[in-house]
Amino acid sequence: MINRCWHSIVLLCFLLACGESKVTTEDIAEGPYALQTEVTFIAGAPITLEFSGTPSDQLVLLVDNAWGSTLLAPDDSKSVSFSLPAALAQKAGLSNWYLVAGQTVLDSGEYTILPAKPPMPTLETYIGPPSIFANGLDQSMLVALPQDQYGNALQDSTPVRIRTLFRNQQEETRVNVNRLIAYDYIATRPQAGELFIAASADTQVSKELTVRVLASLPTDFEIEAIREHTYADGNQIVTLRTSPIQDSNGNSIADGTLVNFQVKNILGPALHAQGQTVNGVARANLLHPQQADTWEVSAYISGLAKSNSIGLEFEPAVADFSLLLSGDGRELQITSIQSYMEQLIPDGLTVSLTILDAMGKPLYTDQSRTFAGKASFDLTLESIEDASVYRISVGGVTKEIIP
Amino acid sequence: MISRSKNLYRALLLTSFLLVNGAIIYGIAAGWSFLNTGADRSTMLHLSGTLEESYFPEVNWDLDQQEGRPMELQTLGELEQDYRNAWYVRSLGLLNNDRFGLDDYFTTDAREKLFQQLDLNIAAQITVKSTTLQHNPQLDFYSLDGKLVVLTDHNVQGYRQIFRDGSSIHEGRTQESFRVILLLEDGFWRIRQLVKIPHESHPDPTPSREFSLESNKGINYYPKGQPWGLFGEDFDPIRIETDFRTLAEAGFNSVRIFVPYEDFGNAQVPEVALGQLREVLELAQNQQLQVLVTLFDFYGNYDILDWTRTYRHAQTVVNALKDHPALLGWDLKNEPDLDFESRGKDNVLNWLRLLSENMRTWDPNHPLTIGWSSPEAAIHLKEEVDFISFHYYGEPEDLEARYRDLRKAAGNKPLVLEEFGKSSYSGFWNVFSGSEEKQAAYLEELQSFIKEEELSSYLWTLHDFDQVPNRVVGRLPWRKAYQRHFGILDTEGNPKAAFEIVTEK
Numbered sequence: 070m071i072n073r074c075w076h077s078i079v080l081l082c083f084l085l086a087c088g089e090s091k092v093t094t095e096d097i098a099e100g101p102y103a104l105q106t107e108v109t110f111i112a113g114a115p116i117t118l119e120f121s122g123t124p125s126d127q128l129v130l131l132v133d134n135a136w137g138s139t140l141l142a143p144d145d146s147k148s149v150s151f152s153l154p155a156a157l158a159q160k161a162g163l164s165n166w167y168l169v170a171g172q173t174v175l176d177s178g179e180y181t182i183l184p185a186k187p188p189m190p191t192l193e194t195y196i197g198p199p200s201i202f203a204n205g206l207d208q209s210m211l212v213a214l215p216q217d218q219y220g221n222a223l224q225d226s227t228p229v230r231i232r233t234l235f236r237n238q239q240e241e242t243r244v245n246v247n248r249l250i251a252y253d254y255i256a257t258r259p260q261a262g263e264l265f266i267a268a269s270a271d272t273q274v275s276k277e278l279t280v281r282v283l284a285s286l287p288t289d290f291e292i293e294a295i296r297e298h299t300y301a302d303g304n305q306i307v308t309l310r311t312s313p314i315q316d317s318n319g320n321s322i323a324d325g326t327l328v329n330f331q332v333k334n335i336l337g338p339a340l341h342a343q344g345q346t347v348n349g350v351a352r353a354n355l356l357h358p359q360q361a362d363t364w365e366v367s368a369y370i371s372g373l374a375k376s377n378s379i380g381l382e383f384e385p386a387v388a389d390f391s392l393l394l395s396g397d398g399r400e401l402q403i404t405s406i407q408s409y410m411e412q413l414i415p416d417g418l419t420v421s422l423t424i425l426d427a428m429g430k431p432l433y434t435d436q437s438r439t440f441a442g443k444a445s446f447d448l449t450l451e452s453i454e455d456a457s458v459y460r461i462s463v464g465g466v467t468k469e470i471i472p
Numbered sequence: 473m474i475s476r477s478k479n480l481y482r483a484l485l486l487t488s489f490l491l492v493n494g495a496i497i498y499g500i501a502a503g504w505s506f507l508n509t510g511a512d513r514s515t516m517l518h519l520s521g522t523l524e525e526s527y528f529p530e531v532n533w534d535l536d537q538q539e540g541r542p543m544e545l546q547t548l549g550e551l552e553q554d555y556r557n558a559w560y561v562r563s564l565g566l567l568n569n570d571r572f573g574l575d576d577y578f579t580t581d582a583r584e585k586l587f588q589q590l591d592l593n594i595a596a597q598i599t600v601k602s603t604t605l606q607h608n609p610q611l612d613f614y615s616l617d618g619k620l621v622v623l624t625d626h627n628v629q630g631y632r633q634i635f636r637d638g639s640s641i642h643e644g645r646t647q648e649s650f651r652v653i654l655l656l657e658d659g660f661w662r663i664r665q666l667v668k669i670p671h672e673s674h675p676d677p678t679p680s681r682e683f684s685l686e687s688n689k690g691i692n693y694y695p696k697g698q699p700w701g702l703f704g705e706d707f708d709p710i711r712i713e714t715d716f717r718t719l720a721e722a723g724f725n726s727v728r729i730f731v732p733y734e735d736f737g738n739a740q741v742p743e744v745a746l747g748q749l750r751e752v753l754e755l756a757q758n759q760q761l762q763v764l765v766t767l768f769d770f771y772g773n774y775d776i777l778d779w780t781r782t783y784r785h786a787q788t789v790v791n792a793l794k795d796h797p798a799l800l801g802w803d804l805k806n807e808p809d810l811d812f813e814s815r816g817k818d819n820v821l822n823w824l825r826l827l828s829e830n831m832r833t834w835d836p837n838h839p840l841t842i843g844w845s846s847p848e849a850a851i852h853l854k855e856e857v858d859f860i861s862f863h864y865y866g867e868p869e870d871l872e873a874r875y876r877d878l879r880k881a882a883g884n885k886p887l888v889l890e891e892f893g894k895s896s897y898s899g900f901w902n903v904f905s906g907s908e909e910k911q912a913a914y915l916e917e918l919q920s921f922i923k924e925e926e927l928s929s930y931l932w933t934l935h936d937f938d939q940v941p942n943r944v945v946g947r948l949p950w951r952k953a954y955q956r957h958f959g960i961l962d963t964e965g966n967p968k969a970a971f972e973i974v975t976e977k
Contacts, residue, residue, distance in 0.1 A: 197617025210616035
């Protein structure tokens with residue numbers, strides 16, 4: 070029994086010892102290993118890292134590149150060489166390698182892959198902002214990312230040619246790649262218009278890039294009023310119009326800029342109108358007043374520019390009219406309302422009535438509008454009870470009638 | 473015979489009726505629930521953020537060399553978050569050989585390069601577990617329209633472990649530099665180019681600091697009634713103050729406290745917790761007690777993908793306390809050697825090694841140690857620590873030999889007996905074999921050795937406890953019962969026999 074026990078213990082120890090010896094690395098990675106090849110390569114070319122030393126299938130090459138880590142097995146069992154798969158060989162940049170057997174690092178180092186010679190056919194470019202003001206201050210920027218055919222950024226100091234075309238005038242600058250990119254500022258132009266930009270690096274060309282140069286802030290402007298006649302007939306239209314509004318370089322400001330027109334009459338601020346510019350000119354329309362008035366008109370673009378102020382005189386349109394009270398005193402007729410050429414006043418002019426008592430205190434007011442040169446008021450009993458004077462006013466002309 | 477088969481038909485009919493009904497109801501229910509489920513509408517908004525919670529590398533920006541448009545603070549925050557996420561999804565991709573999340577943080581062309589790398593690893597059954605712990609991005613360029621950034625990420629400190637067919641081939645640190653182009657595409661900063669460039673050699677880490685350990689007489693401290701729970705809702709400064717006064721009067725000049733990792737919010741330590749920690753140091757300062765702060769209590773993951781989180785935790789705690797006059801030093805982890813078996817020795821040691829290096833940069837002025845559970849374990853990482861700590865609960869007569877071996881291996885590094893003690897438990901589980909007298913006798917023997925060697929020591933512990941949480945020694949009642957009686961004050965607060973022994977000057 071004891072004997073058997075001993076046997077099994079010995080057997081167990083033996084097995085354990087065997088198990089141990091299998092995991093040691095001594096018999097698989099002998100002697101020093103040294104890299105025999107260059108450590109600088111060109112992307113896309115076949116890359117093989119060859120080492121001196123005893124071949125072993127336990128050897129692995131651990132490679133850390135920018136995109137991650139991977140392991141490579143030896144190419145064959147006769148040599149210690151590792152060929153990089155395309156996914157690694159095409160990526161430019163630095164990589165670290167570790168020759169590992171078991172858990173032991175036998176040698177380590179780094180290699181560099183340079184970008185390939187033939188570049189990508191198109192040059193990757195970014196431009197922004199896409200629109201700038203012609204104010205002498207704004208600028209846009211072109212960023213170019215020259216790359217080789219595998220998408221690796223080209224090396225520093227690769228020249229990039231940037232050409233701009235504006236109003237048929239071409240300019241050229243050269244910048245160098247620095248830290249993966251080449252960039253240049255695109256200065257604004259004094260005139261508004263389209264700025265065309267193209268970049269190239271060797272045989273790599275960009276697409277056509279455009280930056281729109283917009284007119285900058287509006288400057289002060291003039292306004293004028295256009296009207297068919299000067300009479301306050303409440304019927305015709307006054308058109309207010311700005312001069313072409315421009316920025317300081319004479320560029321017509323952007324269409325759709327809002328212009329506010331403001332009218333003051335003899336009583337103070339009265340009317341307000343807005344217009345949007347088209348080709349720099351904004352318009353607004355206002356009705357003639359209904360009675361003689363003096364307007365002072367000005368315009369402004371909020372916070373940016375203002376116009377001069379112009380005066381407009383309106384003469385009275387109504388020359389005379391007749392009043393007729395019906396026999397029962399309940400209907401007041403205003404007839405023969407004549408205009409400035411003794412023609413009947415156009416329809417729609419306001420006629421206002423005020424009924425006063427004996428003390429001159431207003432008892433009742435009403436409004437009506439002219440139609441075919443006439444207007445009338447139907448008076449209620451209550452409104453005429455204490456009436457002593459009916460006062461009628463049309464287009465600034467006032468007449469009174471005593472019932 | 474006929475009636476029997478009739479009954480059989482009846483039964484069959486009834487069952488099939490029930491089954492058909494069941495199937496119909498199930499069908500309707502399935503259809504109904506299908507129509508009521510769908511993608512969460514908020515996913516349309518492309519909100520990100522869930523990635524953030526497990527990856528917290530240190531990011532130190534350098535904005536001084538920048539060309540182009542001046543960087544806005546808001547944009548920098550967004551850029552940093554997306555850049556960090558890009559690294560995180562990259563490491564997840566390499567770990568799982570999965571393309572999840574890469575679309576959000578890499579442009580189409582860059583993604584293609586990553587996919588090639590993943591395909592290579594999938595074919596060869598390679599997986600990579602990696603993380604980056606520190607990024608030092610220097611902003612090189614920010615385009616005028618705010619849509620393109622070039623940065624150079626200097627000395628990215630990382631760690632990766634590479635597996636083939638599931639077995640680890642190699643693991644180790646990486647120190648790499650990258651030049652990166654990022655583009656702003658539909659609200660995400662995506663990596664367009666990632667080029668590894670030669671990295672500048674790092675200046676030598678902080679020189680070793682000066683410190684003195686004047687034969688500390690210390691104690692491992694938890695308040696009465698709050699075993700393994702100094703902080704949190706039950707935090708009671710009055711109780712701590714009373715205990716500290718008792719300790720100071722009894723001749724102690726140092727306490728060792730424990731900062732629980734999860735209870736302290738892991739990577740994002742709340743200000744309340746830091747406030748309590750500062751208050752403990754304040755109370756210790758009032759009694760002239762020096763505090764040895766043990767980090768990462770109850771931490772046991774050590775997974776590479778968890779490292780950034782733990783380091784942010786440590787950095788926050790260190791920054792909160794490093795200027796406090798009562799701070800004696802940092803104990804990185806309590807008894808990490810007990811995790812060797814379950815978590816992998818290399819993994820634990822590498823985590824500690826990197827942690828110690830980082831600790832030296834965060835706080836160059838206080839000594840570091842690691843609370844190894846035995847004199848034999850304490851030789852691990854002896855170069856990384858400023859003094860070597862070990863715990864001893866063995867027989868007093870074995871201590872001298874075991875101590876001598878460690879002393880010899882330790883070179884000229886100071887040694888600290890960071891935990892020692894004996895339970896006075898006497899009950900069913902140890903056949904009533906313990907007693908307060910035996911505890912006192914044990915401590916007396918150890919005390920005489922400590923005095924002889926002029927060894928700094930920390931007794932375990934001040935109080936006996938009514939309860940011991942399961943997470944300390946597990947659920948087994950004989951272990952818990954034993955663990956409850958290590959104090960020199962009983963649960964009522966009365967001095968036990970050992971009190972006199974350890975307090976004599």
